[in-house]
Amino acid sequence: MNSDTRNRILMTAMELFWEKGYHSTSVADILGRSQVHSGSLYHFFPGKQDVLVGVLEFYRDGIREQLLAPVWTGVDDPVERIFALLGGYRAHLVLTDCTYGCPIGSLALEIHEPDPKVRDLLAANFTNWSLAIEECLDAAQDRLGADLDRRALAEFVLTVMEGAIMQARTYRDLGYFDRNVAVLRSHFAMLERNRAGSSVRGESEDKRTWN
Amino acid sequence: MNSDTRNRILMTAMELFWEKGYHSTSVADILGRSQVHSGSLYHFFPGKQDVLVGVLEFYRDGIREQLLAPVWTGVDDPVERIFALLGGYRAHLVLTDCTYGCPIGSLALEIHEPDPKVRDLLAANFTNWSLAIEECLDAAQDRLGADLDRRALAEFVLTVMEGAIMQARTYRDLGYFDRNVAVLRSHFAMLERNRAGSSVRGESEDKRTWN
DNA sequence: AATACTTGATTGATCGATCAACCAAGTATT
């Protein structure tokens, strides 16, 4: 099992999907940049979509080591870890002149009729990401309040990350990212200040607003 | 100038871009569904991308009447208007079995090398949307605090909308939308409670009934 | 008659995918 070729395909596809998106990346693009021949690619992958599956699996399996570990070394405070992660995305934006896009978020919005396997992998990437945030929130339970809906807030942090990048990228202006993060900061500050009753409890009391 | 054909092209393209995305929609798709012939389309539009420009201009010019007016009739409270708008998106998710995606957000993440004109229109759509939110925040200035960064919070609301839809759509689960909105609710609740110049501690308020 | 619009066949490029042939390193058989 020569996985060198397979890996080269995967890494190249990862690059290209991030640069140009899934649909705008042709199989020929992948072949050209990875110096792999058509038949070899189809030897390892049944089709283009299975390359995407491989890429998404790679992202999913690398969240801890590739994404979190680099930005969390030296950061012990659980809340600061959350904002250190957001800082990591900010660094990507800086390095790419606000061209960076979250690869998962971009794919999630680009793929309109996702194969179940693809959709599950997108969801799994989101889940692992926000679970990592939730662990931080658990560790900061005493400061944020024990009755806080930590799952909801973890998903909210993911939302802010995705939305902040989306806007910064669209406007090509880091200010949009920073302002979004600043509001999230203020949210945490308020949580810490009056932690006794400001949490998100059940949704039942809010539901009447929607209908 | 027969703009019936032009409009039919525009409306059809709008539908298809929303359903399948920009790249996955072929010119032939637009021609087929709109019952327009190839030459007619290229008579009104230099190319496919210019159809996209037309669609984005249509969205931009219709935000007030098409998007806001329907969900704001009967809602006077400025803060409730914000959540009524989010409720409108929730309704779309319900109607589409959590398949709905914000057309602007999806395009913003799908188009990786945007023509300046396209990018400007995406940005203009975001700007008009968050400006409408900002007006609500201005109107609620007394309740939220005068020193609030209302622009930042308006962009934050946009972020939450986009992120909440992204997650609900990826998971095909409305709960992700609701939890995100609930956290935003709690943010507003905390803002109202801790607003500058008010004696929060003196008030004998029931913490659980802020809405 | 001039302009505006429609018709639909047609272009060349590019798309994802297939295929037979080839090859080197095992493994089994004699």
Next chain:
DNA sequence: AATACTTGGTTGATCGATCAATCAAGTATT
């Protein structure tokens, strides 16, 4: 130890479909 056969991978020409776009000839409108 020599031979036959399998496995896992590579090569690159080639397929039909589809892509966005073109264009000459037509009809309708003014």
